Structure formats: C-alpha cells, structure tokens
Amino acid sequence: MSMALALPADVRVPDAMVPVPYRVISRARETADTFTLSLEPAAEPIASPLAGQFNMLYAYGVGEVPISISAIDTGHRLRHTIRAVGAATRKLCDTQVGGLVGVRGPFGNDWGVESAEGSDVLVIAGGIGLAPLRPVVHELLRNRRSYRRVTVLVGARSPEEIVFLGEVASWQASDRITVRTTVDVASGGWKGEVGVVPKLIDRVTIDPEFTTVMICGPEIMLRFTAAEILSRGVAAERVRVSMERNMQCGIGRCGHCQLGPVLICTHGPVFPWSRVGPLLARREL
Amino acid sequence: MKTIADLLAEHRFFQGMDQESLDFVAGCGENVHFAQGERILTEGDPANTFYLLRSGRVALGFFVPERGTVVIDTLDEGEVLGWSWLFEPYRWQFDAEATEEVSAVAFDGVCLRTKCDSDPRLGYPLVQRFAQVMLERLQSVRMRMLDVYGAGSPR
Numbered sequence: 001m002s003m004a005l006a007l008p009a010d011v012r013v014p015d016a017m018v019p020v021p022y023r024v025i026s027r028a029r030e031t032a033d034t035f036t037l038s039l040e041p042a043a044e045p046i047a048s049p050l051a052g053q054f055n056m057l058y059a060y061g062v063g064e065v066p067i068s069i070s071a072i073d074t075g076h077r078l079r080h081t082i083r084a085v086g087a088a089t090r091k092l093c094d095t096q097v098g099g100l101v102g103v104r105g106p107f108g109n110d111w112g113v114e115s116a117e118g119s120d121v122l123v124i125a126g127g128i129g130l131a132p133l134r135p136v137v138h139e140l141l142r143n144r145r146s147y148r149r150v151t152v153l154v155g156a157r158s159p160e161e162i163v164f165l166g167e168v169a170s171w172q173a174s175d176r177i178t179v180r181t182t183v184d185v186a187s188g189g190w191k192g193e194v195g196v197v198p199k200l201i202d203r204v205t206i207d208p209e210f211t212t213v214m215i216c217g218p219e220i221m222l223r224f225t226a227a228e229i230l231s232r233g234v235a236a237e238r239v240r241v242s243m244e245r246n247m248q249c250g251i252g253r254c255g256h257c258q259l260g261p262v263l264i265c266t267h268g269p270v271f272p273w274s275r276v277g278p279l280l281a282r283r284e285l
Numbered sequence: 286m287k288t289i290a291d292l293l294a295e296h297r298f299f300q301g302m303d304q305e306s307l308d309f310v311a312g313c314g315e316n317v318h319f320a321q322g323e324r325i326l327t328e329g330d331p332a333n334t335f336y337l338l339r340s341g342r343v344a345l346g347f348f349v350p351e352r353g354t355v356v357i358d359t360l361d362e363g364e365v366l367g368w369s370w371l372f373e374p375y376r377w378q379f380d381a382e383a384t385e386e387v388s389a390v391a392f393d394g395v396c397l398r399t400k401c402d403s404d405p406r407l408g409y410p411l412v413q414r415f416a417q418v419m420l421e422r423l424q425s426v427r428m429r430m431l432d433v434y435g436a437g438s439p440r
Contacts, residue, residue, distance in 0.1 A: 126433065126434060127433070127434035128434075155434075156434060157432070157434040157435060161434065182359075184429045184432070184434070185355060185356065185357060185429070186355075186356040187352070187353060187354065187355065187356065188344075188346065188353055188354030188355075188356060190344075190356060191342075191384050191385075192359075193342070193359045193361070194344065194345075194356045194357060194358050194359040195358055195359060195425055195429075196425050196428045196429060198425075198428075199425060203361060217433070217434075218433040218434065220428075220431055220433050221433050224428060
C-alpha cells in the first residue's frame, strides 16, 4: 500500500536509511534491564535531535529499534536509554564502551516544550516512558522561570525499576518542581507511594485552562492517565502523548507504524490526545 | 480551630450527606496522631475504627514470610483508611503503618454500624461512600494486575 507521503525537505532517503556508526563512550546501568548509552559519532554525525524525537539504533547483525533521546547533549553526542526486552535491545544494552552501534535519525516531531511557556506543566511518565520525558524536565529546570507550576509524576513497577532514580530523587529534593513517585508494589522500606499513576493525578493541583500535560508510558497507561486528566477538566488539545508502535523505516515509507490515518514515525511520535485518543479506543487499529 | 463537624462538612467523602447524619458521625470521631513507623492496624485484629487522614502517609501491606512486609497501597491526606469495621467478621485484612507522622480523625465503628443498622438514612449514604472508595481501589488493583510496565516497551 502506498502512503504517498511527502518526505520532510531535509531528509534524503539514501542517507536516512543508512546507519551512521557511533561509538559507545559510556554505559550506565539504570535498572536490572535498562542501560543508558552515550554515543559519539565515528563518521559524519546525524543532525542534533530535539526532546521527544527518536533515533533508529542498529545493533550490527542483530536488528534495529526505535529509541528515544533521553538527554540532549552538547556537540554531536547522543544519549539513549534502552530496556533489554528483545534480541536487538539486549545486544545494544550489552555493547561495551568502545563498541559501535548504527544510528539513523533523528526522526519524528518533538514535545514542543517552549510552547508551554507561561503555563503550568504536568509531566507524567510510566516505566521507561521517563526516558523521552527526561529532556523535557531538563528544559523545564533550565528555563524554570518561563513556566508556572511544574509537576512531574513518575510510575514504575517497583522502586528498583524506577529509571534515573538518583536524578529523580534530586528533582524531588529541590524545591523548584513538585515530584511524586508511585510503584505498583513495594517492600516495607519504600517511603514513596504505592498505587497506579492516575491516583497521583488526584493528589496534584491542576488549573485546567493553564496546564499543558505531557505523558509517556505503556499505551494502556496512557489511556487511563489521559482519562483521569480529562476528568479534571483539561482539554484534550492540551494533553500531549508520545506514542510507540512498530517504527521501522522512520521516514513514513514502510507503513509499519500506521495507526489509522497517522504514521507514528512522521506525524508523531508526539500527538495531542485529541488526535490519537479516539484512535486508541478502536480495536480494529 | 476547626471542629470535626467542620472537617467532615468540607471533606469530599461526606459531600452531600445531610447535616443530621454529619453531626452524628462527627460525634463518633476524635482527633488522633501516629508517629512515623507506628502501627495503626494489624491484620486479624478486631476492626472497630476507621480513619480520615488529615496529613501524612499510611502504607497498607501484608507480612509475607521470607519477603517481609509487602506494601500494596499507600493512602495520603484526604483518604479513608479502613472498611473492615463495616463488614463481618469485623477483622482487619491488612497491616497499616504510618510511613510519615500522621494526623487523622478516628471514628468509632461500633457506634456507627449500630446506628447504620437502625437508621438507613445514615447507613445507606455511608455504605454508598465506602462502596465508592472500594470501587476506586478495586480499579486501581485491576490496573496493576495488567502489569503494564512488565510488558516491555523498548523505547
């Protein structure tokens, strides 16, 4: 099926489809199965990514996966946080310092953080969904005075599975933003909250007309969370979600990430809930 | 300083309840405090009280042999702790511990359930409110049963 989509002007197909070799310059374990790789180009670098965009990371000889930017670095350095859930992601996570991975990108749109200036910002992350939102929090902190109330809600399966745990704790310790964490289950030593992310929404102040919401996490969590946000009076246009589907080419050619009338890789991955919410409610898609 | 009746009148749990019922419930309440780490409820003990949390955090959990305490829910300011006082066999099903210093209003469940049995004008609205809390917690547990973070989104 031909999607007949025009490519963005700055994308040349041969380049967009050829991975650029990047060298791993650091590898940090975030949780038992999640690692952050810092990469530097070993050839002509790709364009600098924006918060919310993703790259296709190629584990040579194994496979390629879409991975979000988990921090915006200076120069041509890239940072990606990867959860080992399949052959390609396991291989990427196992790549040691000095090893090479292929990179194509950056693809898709960004969160548009600046467009929320002057409003309250509510950032909601579930599991590894904190990775694409982390550069958003960095930007909010860097430019704190341009935003009103900033709240970050983080959910995870257990305390041990909260990614960037030390960094989240430092956000929590600062009085610049409000941070609340919750987990599905915990041992007795956990002092945070236990329960689902939507429960946290009930506990934060929301000014519906002046709040921009950014959510990333498993699709089912997006649905429950968006429903709770809408019940607080926030318009669906003010709720942005980052979507995950089977992105393969990254440039709107293959159609694998199609969700009804949209392609996640080129129209997204960040969408207003008003656009994708109704699509997620349709079982045929 | 606010009276317990004032607190109840402002609290969403009691919203819409008539004044006579509110006054009766308030008459069964007293202000209580728990230090951090203090046990509030113990699994298997008689359940004769419920609490309206005014501040602090409470962890609900079980003791599991070889795992220690497993926390299955936390309750914060404004939430209601305890519904076993309303249903036979009137025994707590979980342990509850203050993970921070807690201030609460404690209600005499024996007094309330006796009144509820004899006066459905109090009993029905009160059970409705507890049913709403139970529904929300059931939905929360069902969401967690989906284990959404375990499915493994690679991005």
